[in-house]
Amino acid sequence: MAYHVNFKGEKVIPVEESQTLLHASLAAGIPHYHACGGKGQCTTCRVLVLQGPEKLTPATIYEQAIKRVKKFPDNVRLACQSYVRGEGIEIHRLIRDETDRYIFIDSNEVDTKTVMGEQRKLALFFIDIRNFTPFIEASLPFDVIHIMRRIFALFQNAITQYNGEIIDTAGDGLYAVFGLGSKIKQAAEAAVLAGLKIMEDIKIFNNTYMRPYFNHTFEVGIGVHVGKVIVGNVGIGLSNNLTVMGYPVNIAARLQAATKELNNSFVISALAYRLLKNPPYAVGCSYLNLKGVSTAYEVKLIGNPYELKQSMPAPSIT
Incomplete structure (x- = not known):
């Protein structure tokens, strides 16, 4: 089943239950920064949840560990760790610029692990x-x-x-x-x-x-x-x-x-x-x-x- 998530100022995208927010946003062409490769080991894919935080899966152990160190509020989530379980979610990416887009979307680099x-x-x-x-x-x-x-x-x-x-x-x-x-x-x-x-x-x-x-x-x-x-x-x-x-x-x-x-x-x-x-x-x-x-x-x-x-x-x- 697919739900729809509004990336404020960007686009509304479909998100399958089996997809993380990060996976779905990348599939939809959004240049979503993810320095660790989407493994919950950095904070670069974090999003601010403007509406519907209860429609996301609970914070994972990775998010909890990062939250203790970084003191993030409850409405800041890691896109690579968050799954959608309902309609009415609106989020805002916190790290985004054209340099990110070049490195992760437009670059011809073959080995993404190296990048x-x-x-x-x-x-x-x-x-x-x-x-x-x-x-x-x-x-x-x-x-x-x-x-x-x-x-x-x-x-x-x-x-x-x-x-x-x-x-x-x-x-x-x-x-x-x-x-x-x-x-x-x-x-x-x-x-x-x-x-x-x-x-x-x-x-x-x-x-x-x-x-x-x-x-x-x-x-x-x-x-x-x-x-x-x-x-x-x-x-x-x-x-x-x-x-x-x-x-x-x-x-x-x-x-x-x-x-x-x-x-x-x-x-x-x-x-x-x-x-x-x-x-x-x-x-x-x-x-x-x-x-x-x-x-x-x-x-x-x-x-x-x-x-x-x-x-x-x-x-x-x-």
């Missing part, structure tokens, strides 16, 4: 080059670029060898993810193996190239964590750039930064460490109070102490 975002469990990998600032200060600009290319090639080779994906680079650091094509346990293993390979490759690079030709050596700081993140595309034409965002990403970045204070080149969260089938020897463990994180994080130290920690002035460490 809207998809929740995935991934291993998150951050790496930073230590003692790079002193090298910049003592070297010619083209030498710096040349060495950065060599080092980033080492990073890329190790990451791609273990099926990782580089997401972003910034200065002398890099952010990658593992698990886009595998389970989370395999992803954690791959991230650790890539990190261990990079540390070994840096040693070889120092001994065979940096010391003989530039009288300098490098070390790295690596942080690895696992968790649920949103994988999507920023959609602005920059080489189809993949974006991975979420709270666990911030944790991984802070673990990498903590390698300095812990004086160990590879810090992995205990959560990720427990996923490893053949975990490397941990020289120690610690509980970190990370900036912006309410609870202390247990971490394992699976790298090496920094050789230059005492001799390098703190302001020069990057």
Whole structure:
């Protein structure tokens, strides 16, 4: 059986009992924003019910959870969670503009999951080059670029060898993810193996190239964590750039930064460490109070102490 719902200022549409408001509005050509794909995990499809709230099915557990956090009034509902059970409903979409229409209706993008975002469990990998600032200060600009290319090639080779994906680079650091094509346990293993390979490759690079030709050596700081993140595309034409965002990403970045204070080149969260089938020897463990994180994080130290920690002035460490 079909009922009719008035989308105020837009159109009156038929809604079958088996359809959510979101499903019916999209079928009717209304560019209804739904960033999570209609799974009750965001608020972008929310509507204001102007008439007939009692003609909609009761709020689901997803709506109740969001309402507790966002403090929405009772007449604000998620279209992806609401089914119609009678006539006389009038609603107003709360998020709507032409940009939404382009992204979700007019765009030729084939993979809608990539456009809207998809929740995935991934291993998150951050790496930073230590003692790079002193090298910049003592070297010619083209030498710096040349060495950065060599080092980033080492990073890329190790990451791609273990099926990782580089997401972003910034200065002398890099952010990658593992698990886009595998389970989370395999992803954690791959991230650790890539990190261990990079540390070994840096040693070889120092001994065979940096010391003989530039009288300098490098070390790295690596942080690895696992968790649920949103994988999507920023959609602005920059080489189809993949974006991975979420709270666990911030944790991984802070673990990498903590390698300095812990004086160990590879810090992995205990959560990720427990996923490893053949975990490397941990020289120690610690509980970190990370900036912006309410609870202390247990971490394992699976790298090496920094050789230059005492001799390098703190302001020069990057």
